[in-house]
Amino acid sequence: EIAVRIIRACRELGLQTVAVHSDCDRAALHVRLADQAVAIGPAPAVESYLRIDAIVETARETGADLVHPGYGFLAENAAFARACVDAGLTFVGPSPDAIARMGSKTEARHVAVAAGVPVVPGGATFSADASDETIVEAAATVGYPLLIKAVAGGGGKGMRAVERADDLVAAARRAVSEAQSA
Numbered sequence: 001e002i003a004v005r006i007i008r009a010c011r012e013l014g015l016q017t018v019a020v021h022s023d024c025d026r027a028a029l030h031v032r033l034a035d036q037a038v039a040i041g042p043a044p045a046v047e048s049y050l051r052i053d054a055i056v057e058t059a060r061e062t063g064a065d066l067v068h069p070g071y072g073f074l075a076e077n078a079a080f081a082r083a084c085v086d087a088g089l090t091f092v093g094p095s096p097d098a099i100a101r102m103g104s105k106t107e108a109r110h111v112a113v114a115a116g117v118p119v120v121p122g123g124a125t126f127s128a129d130a131s132d133e134t135i136v137e138a139a140a141t142v143g144y145p146l147l148i149k150a151v152a153g154g155g156g157k158g159m160r161a162v163e164r165a166d167d168l169v170a171a172a173r174r175a176v177s178e179a180q181s182a
Contacts (some may be wrong), residue, residue, distance in 0.1 A: 018064050024042075040058060066092050068092040069092070146161075147161055160172070160175045
């Protein structure tokens, strides 16, 4: 759906479009609507839609000037934005630095506080290798119930509600593990 909307907007602006697709999506609507379509790999996303090299190479080979990341997959990936910029392409989205800064919950919080943006009080941050004691001390300053959010999580991954202190350390470790797996 997002690709279809982007293609329609480009059409209204008089811009030609190139859609990338996995082998199994060759008949998808965005592929049919685009001025040109290029297969970039087999069905598993890691072998197609998550291949930065294949997408950048497709943009180069087709003479594209702009790369719109769509939604999901690589849309919030600083390395993808950087690869586009390094290849002389215009990445339609935030700068690689902004993506990297906002991709880290810890860094995003620091940026927001420095900019005077209101943040939820009590937000404590610590690294994935923080000691149990550090986690317990941070939680004590916030109080219960509380929400644990892994720094690298996204889309709801790596979040845990914690009702009692006895569940805290295990919930924190599960949140980090889930975020790393995602």
